[in-house]
Amino acid sequence: MTPSLSELTVLVTGGGRGLGAAIARAFAREGARVAINYRNSRQAAEGLAAELGSRTAAFGADVTRPEEVAHMVAQIADRFGPPDVLVHNALADFAFNGDARTPLDRLTWADLARQMETAVGGALCCLQALRPHFAARGFGRVITIGTNLMQNPVVPYHDYIAAKGALLAFTRSAARDLGPLGVTVNMVSGGLLRVTDASAATPPAVFDLIAAQTPLGRVTTPEEMADAVLFFASPWARAITGQNLIVDGGLVCG
Template sequence: MTRNISDLTVLITGAGRGLGAAIARSFAQQGAQVAINYRHSRDSAAALVAELGPRTAAFHADVTDPAQVSAMVAAITDRFGAPDVLVHNALADFSFNGDARKRLDQMHWADIAQQAQTAVGGALHCLHALQPHFAAQGFGRVILIGTNLMQNPVVPYHDYTAAKGALLALTRTAAKELGPLGVTVNMVSGGLLRSTDASAATPEAVFDIIAAQTPLGQVTTPAAMADAVLFFASPWARAVTGQNLIVDGGLVFN
């Protein structure tokens, strides 16, 4: 089964700002109904809804809490119908600042667990809430947001990268299990994005160094990442599942 993007209802976690907001804009521009999940970014989520119009709405939930996720999905279903697409973009509090990062000898399991709770736990909770709908209609699209730091840990953010590595594993195992239901599960992995709240602490010189190392000579933007997410939800990706697409201007060849 394939569906046009304009026929889809899309849930985007962590969509009140940054990359999530860019993804919401891309889906809205293609006519989809867009559910904007936020945890703390209430005002920016409301502003995004006002910008994008009546086929969008904001829904509060902490994705680490399965009860909140279930309540959010119920509210989305009341408003738009059950989501056909999950884009799991939510990120635990994090700042891409290489100088301020914890070194390995300062790292504790709790640091990794905190990142994994949102990256992996949040994805799992959303899948639990959405799988019955996917199964009932024989269709679903799941896009998880990863990182090219797994292929090229140019800055060793141990906690963040470990959690995204676990999320990639879940991408592949979920693709195997959900495929018979008509559900595809894929990951889009960006490099350092210019710019989001998480990358705001990155010195401008670092952006310039990365841009110089890419074949395209530029740092990836949230809008460019959003284009790749849109592809996995589109009819053109109907036979693609369990894959990790790196979107970083060619910094990493995979």
Template sequence: MSLPLNEQTVLVTGAGRGLGAAIAAAFAREGASVAVNYRNSGKAAENLASCLGGKASAFGADVRDGEAVAQMVANVKVRLGAPTTIVHNALADFSFNGDARSKLDALTWDEIAAHMETGVKGALNLIQAAAPSMRERGFGRIVLIGTNLFQNPVVPYHDYTAAKAALLSLTRTAAAELGPFGITVNMVSGGLLRTTDASSATPEAVFDLIAGSTPLRRVTTPEEMADAVLFFASPWSRAVTGQNLIVDGGLVFN
């Protein structure tokens, strides 16, 4: 079974700004109903939902809180319909600034745990809340946002990268368990994006280095990565699950 994008209800976490906002806008462009989730960026999320039209609404919830996520999914069902697609993009507070990162001799477990809570626990909360209605329908699409850094740690962000690697494992195990119910689980992994709030502190020299190292000779944009996310929700990917698609202009060959 597959559904065209314009018949889907898509919940995007961390969608008030940056990559999440680009993903929400991409789905809205294709006619989907879009739930714009936010934790702190309430005003930005409301403004985005208003700009996306009548088939979009903003929903506040901290993905680390299982009860809040369950209530959010219930609210989305009432307002827009049960989510057919979940895109987990939410990111713990973080800045991609290699000069300011915690190195191994100073790294704390709390820093790693913060990313695990948002990335991995958040994904688990979302899957547990949304999967029952997906099973009933015999259709579901779950897309998790990863990183190319666990294949090419050009800057060793230990905390962020470890959590994303764990999320890739969950992607594959969830795909194995949910596949018989018509639910696919995939990951889209970007590199450095030009530009999001998280990458705004990245030195320009790093952007130049990345651009010069890719076959396309440029840095990927949030909009380009968002289009790749659409693939995993579309009928074109109906036979694809448990996969990790690298979207970084060819910096990493997968």
């Protein structure tokens, strides 16, 4: 039988702030054991863990470094048992500020590689560390975080969008590879969220413009995005894998 959310141990990468913190709170609300990963945001991650209680703890690791990820997974296993769920939310430092973005004529491969190292490389490191645990249990849930800018690059953040597009491709290929182990791998893609650390640099007028173009008439919140992540970890999504669910109030389709 597929376990309920309250029976799961969940690893949220980049979980100390922003969307990651909202995801950690959502799983904790449902009674799951939550491992909050951080790289630089130790104080925020430990504060969040203290707020959420004894079934939550913070674990430091750079998800692009296999040895750090392996050590983190071992620590989580000692505290809560091996993670059943990976939510790969970690993001290389980024600010959604169209005026400050790197335009195409000044973009370098290093700009793209920096984003891909965390988005795709981080997912790879985490999956390789967790695969033996998934195989031993015959169960696992992986949820990656994407963006609706892949469908509608209204602001061309080339490095960020390219990395998320590559992560979607990796999500789908990993779903094929891990499916025989009882593991589903899906992506949840949000639009501009009101408000995270990354979107704090976005001018208010941009939020208003997006809200006006969205069928629901408002900008999606981190909490609404987090609830969609819960769905993919829940028993109700047990037959869904390799999919990309766009959670943006209907702004884009497909």
